[in-house]
Amino acid sequence: MEIKxxxxxxxxxxxxxxxxxxxxxxxxAQALEAANDGGKYKLVVDMENLEYMSSAxxxxxxxxQRNSKKYNRGEVVLASVPDRIRxxxxxxxxxxxxxxxxxxxxxxxxx
Amino acid sequence: MQFTAKFxxxxxxxxxxxxxxxxxxxxxxxxxNIQLASDEAASNIIEHSYEGVSDGVLExxxxxxxxxxxxxxxxxxxxxxxxxxxxxxxxxxxxxxxxGGLGLFLMRKLMDEVHYEADAKNNRNTLTLIKRKG
Numbered sequence: 001m002e003i004k005x006x007x008x009x010x011x012x013x014x015x016x017x018x019x020x021x022x023x024x025x026x027x028x029a030q031a032l033e034a035a036n037d038g039g040k041y042k043l044v045v046d047m048e049n050l051e052y053m054s055s056a057x058x059x060x061x062x063x064x065q066r067n068s069k070k071y072n073r074g075e076v077v078l079a080s081v082p083d084r085i086r087x088x089x090x091x092x093x094x095x096x097x098x099x100x101x102x103x104x105x106x107x108x109x110x111x
Numbered sequence: 112m113q114f115t116a117k118f119x120x121x122x123x124x125x126x127x128x129x130x131x132x133x134x135x136x137x138x139x140x141x142x143x144n145i146q147l148a149s150d151e152a153a154s155n156i157i158e159h160s161y162e163g164v165s166d167g168v169l170e171x172x173x174x175x176x177x178x179x180x181x182x183x184x185x186x187x188x189x190x191x192x193x194x195x196x197x198x199x200x201x202x203x204x205x206x207x208x209x210x211g212g213l214g215l216f217l218m219r220k221l222m223d224e225v226h227y228e229a230d231a232k233n234n235r236n237t238l239t240l241i242k243r244k245g
Binding site: 022 | 118119121122125139140143144146147150151154157158199201202205206208210213214216217220221
């Protein structure tokens with residue numbers, strides 16, 4: 001798994017590549033926490049090149065969404081969610097907790 | 112196949128079951144879901160059955176028969192009672208959403224059958240995942 005963080009004027013984008021499972025999810029959680037700790041609460045998670053995500057990844061996203069939405073200071077949105085991952089998120093009832101966008105540009109434009 | 116019960120072997124576990132599912136003619140979507148269910152099963156065993164154990168062994172066998180894949184995961188750690196694992200409340204809002212139980216929930220949703228047997232006498236827990244094609 002690879003993580004890249006980019007700062008935009010109105011939000012930060014966290015690009016996740018590869019596979020997120022119980023072994024790699026802590027790195028994703030750390031990246032999201034680091035953004036929150038740096039006062040960044042408007043976050044785009046770009047999943048275009050994400051191949052796989054288990055519930056360990058869902059857990060990291062949920063924690064970040066909870067923290068980011070506190071005091072209405074922001075939110076985590078998801079961009080370019082691959083079909084298989086979207087289906088698993090739907091099964092878990094997570095698609096109601098995150099806005100999703102077809103591409104990263106639209107997600108950044110949301111903020 | 113024997114795996115060390117550590118998260119860093121999840122990649123190999125997914126490859127192992129994925130290769131067999133593909134050989135059995137399961138489509139890409141089914142292969143992904145079989146891998147996800149197996150990952151959730153193995154992750155639960157590593158996290159809970161072998162909590163605090165660094166050298167646990169996870170035995171995984173995988174068989175194909177007439178369009179059905181059967182994945183059997185055996186561990187020798189702590190057992191659990193599946194009926195005591197609360198179902199996640201998928202309608203709960205963000206602040207009340209709990210992540211516990213999601214692994215078992217996904218396994219049941221993604222596979223056709225999920226069976227668990229705890230053999231306390233022989234310290235052997237067996238989790239069986241079954242999926243039929245189509």
